[in-house]
Amino acid sequence: MQAVQPYLDSFLQYMQQNPFDAAPSELYEPVDYILNLGGKRMRPVMLLMAYHLFKDNYEKALPAAYTVEIFHNFSLVHDDIMDAAPLRRGKATVHHKWDVNTGILSGDAMLVWAYEYLLKLDDMSKLPAVIRTFNKAAIEVCEGQQYDINFETRNDVSIEEYLKMIELKTSVLLAGGMRMGAIIADASEEEVEHIYQFGRNVGIAFQLQDDYLDSFGAPEKFGKKVGGDIVQNKKTYLILKALEIADEATKARLLDYMTTPTVEEQPKIKAVKGILQDLHIPELTFELKNQYQATAFKHLDSIDVPEARKQSLINIANALLIREI
């Protein structure tokens, strides 16, 4: 069972069996809506795979998989309010389809329900460790979102700070979910730590790749508007690295683009991409991404289970992390 599909099918079936269709409908319809907007379901699938590294019946971990998916979608609903984003996965965001108050309250209910599903696990002796892991990730996601907000108005963000922020905001939930899967499967503390570090490093590598693709991806493959980060003057790894290594004149030109309001988006995107390419930022970004990827696989290698059991995680990581620029 090396493909993603069985895990995904199993998870989607569990979601269907546990819908949010209770009263009051004004509270739960938005929950049902956001949970069914799609998405890769990467976090729950990889949680199930982490369980499956150690034990066969990965259905046992389905409630925890739902927990991380509900939490992830809760964070999307609230982040979209904070970002005043009208669209999510090509559809109206919750606060746009309903209103901000609905987004706040339905999101709150989702966060509580995320915990409720942890109570549906078979073995309650694991609950403290599972909740401890989940809480850590959940708190770090909030902290990561705060750092992301802070960075918008700061001009002295270091690369180290940026990497910490993307770790908190995007990779700890993947990593924490995988740790939860391993804990539920009775893995040793050492194994649990390795699987966490695998998820953490895959997550950071994935985000660095996402930063790259936002500026240099093929529009038809990327799925989002290419150049969005440049237009919004986001201080991604690409920009921070460029500011670090550029000579003074180039740095000034880049900062000028980032601080001058633009009417024409395309010339700005083209110019900034040109600067980044001249500085070999795409290559440097991929180099760093590859380092995280290699670290991830080193941790997976360190787990002492038959290689065949690792294949699905290797496959999904390779599918998520493309090989070349």
Added chain:
Amino acid sequence: MQAVQPYLDSFLQYMQQNPFDAAPSELYEPVDYILNLGGKRMRPVMLLMAYHLFKDNYEKALPAAYTVEIFHNFSLVHDDIMDAAPLRRGKATVHHKWDVNTGILSGDAMLVWAYEYLLKLDDMSKLPAVIRTFNKAAIEVCEGQQYDINFETRNDVSIEEYLKMIELKTSVLLAGGMRMGAIIADASEEEVEHIYQFGRNVGIAFQLQDDYLDSFGAPEKFGKKVGGDIVQNKKTYLILKALEIADEATKARLLDYMTTPTVEEQPKIKAVKGILQDLHIPELTFELKNQYQATAFKHLDSIDVPEARKQSLINIANALLIREI
């Protein structure tokens, strides 16, 4: 130990020992701010008293007491955003002092931290039952808030629906907290249920009294602006009961006051209060409040512990629920 003070002191000391002073400060300063705005700390104190009914060392329940207080304050932060309220306890609300995004995100972090404190309990074997109880209350508080929002735009709210809403919005957290205290103290299922029903009925009685005081309280004692509910056309028990028993002409007059925009608040307050008094609504409200209060004490009576252990709960309930109108 029959007074409130020892429990309150113990709780306030625990709060001071567990401050929210971590980084990022933009996330945690608002948490520290709202938690230190004051308030009666009724929920944590009564949770400790519920524990103390059954066991001596009520300090063991302090983490759970903090959980309900953090959750309560989280709900205030998010409710104040939804209500666009500028003031809370006479000070600026979080979203007013900072901004809406800060209110959303700091509130989210509080909700997660509420769960984190449950992990600080000594006996992890109780954790599933404690979290199950807390989750039920937390979900019901969200549902109660949604019903409250729904009722603003509905003209057919029944008294039964209203009582259910105030139960969810204001009494289940008190009741759930007391149940948590009893569970942690190893009380039997029957005792746990009695203490829950005590808290639930005290909570509903308290809210009915609050409805009464909002219109008929002495301004210097009530602490809020008297007549606020009337000005805002809130469909409280007083109004719903009046609409139920009034003759057609009086009902029409009352509805007219509630649907006609008013420039002058005082004449409206005076007129609506006159209608309510003519219909003996204050007396009827107190009658219903007294029923809930009597039910509460019946449940406390049913708990088989020495009477002396019940005294602090009897005292605080009597202090919260005044005897006469």
